Amino acid sequence: MSQTILYARVSTADQTLDHQLVHAEEAGFDIDEVVADHGVSGISCKLADRPEGRRLFDKLRRGDVLVVRWVDRLGRDYQDVTDTIRAFMRRGVVVRTVINRMTFDGATTDPMQEAVRDALIAFMAATAQAQAEATKEAQRAGIAAAKADPRRYRGKKPSYDxxxxxxxxxxxxxxxxxxxxxxxxxxxxxxxxxxxxxxxxxxxxxxxxxx
Missing domain, CATH: 1.10.10 (Arc Repressor Mutant, subunit A)
Incomplete structure (x- = not known):
């Protein structure tokens, strides 16, 4: 029996698992199970290297549907995202996104549909990497600017008094x-x-x- 699994990555305090699940359900997905990694950076860590990401590879079987908020949940850069999507498609797993409602299905045999699908994978993966690079650059610039002014750079608030x-x-x-x-x-x-x-x-x- 096939199943629909939502994979969520919750890396910051303002992201919540419930929030991502609600969005998926509002988009029309009937989720059977949620697999989530908490406190994991998608910029620096491959899906297969994340604790629950590894479990995801073990769970998914042919005919299953993997739902993600967007393709950036599946890897840290262009190559990682495309490799991951193709690996799931080779297994017969359908990958669907909440944002843009995209579907990546390895069962497609029509050459034109395959070309469109592969172009979309490449485009979305490239966009995900561009956003990740922009985020990292903004973080570096913000830290550098704060360090230039010692009054502003305080680092993480101590957990002790x-x-x-x-x-x-x-x-x-x-x-x-x-x-x-x-x-x-x-x-x-x-x-x-x-x-x-x-x-x-x-x-x-x-x-x-x-x-």
Whole structure:
């Protein structure tokens, strides 16, 4: 029995799985299952290298329909997107997009339809890469501009305050281990490790945020 699977990539705080599912259903898709990767960058990570992306390759069978918001969900650049779509089509999987309502079906045998399909894959993959490159360039430009003005560049807001920083440093001085400190303070082990390895930087981060 064939199934329709929505693959979603939720990489930022303002993206939600529910939002992508609702859009797919509003577009007329009857979704049987949702497979989603959270906190994964599509710019730097191939679909096959993402935890749930790998599972997607294992799940899909001939006759299944893979629904994605747009083709940029399927790869990090032009080559990756086109290779992924063609790999699914060779398996007999139909790839459909919510945006633009595009359908990529490997069962097409008419030469003209194949040519149109392949041209659309190439065009959409190229557009996805262009947008990804523009995003990366905007990020680089924004970071460079912010760093040029130290008053604006603050980095990520610390998950601790001044009193918590003091507790971590005090416990570390007493020889407490990273896991024990994390348990007492409620901070992650990574945060505790960063504070222990560079207390001055931890303090500077608080000062940048006025904490």
């Amino acid at each position: 001044a009193s918590m920083l003091s507790v971590v440093q005090d416990l570390a001085t007493k020889g407490e281990g990273t896991s024990a400190i994390a348990k007492v303070t409620g901070l992650s082990r990574q945060t505790v490790l960063r504070i222990k390895s560079d207390p001055a930087a931890a303090q500077a981060a608080l000062e940048r945020w006025g904490s």
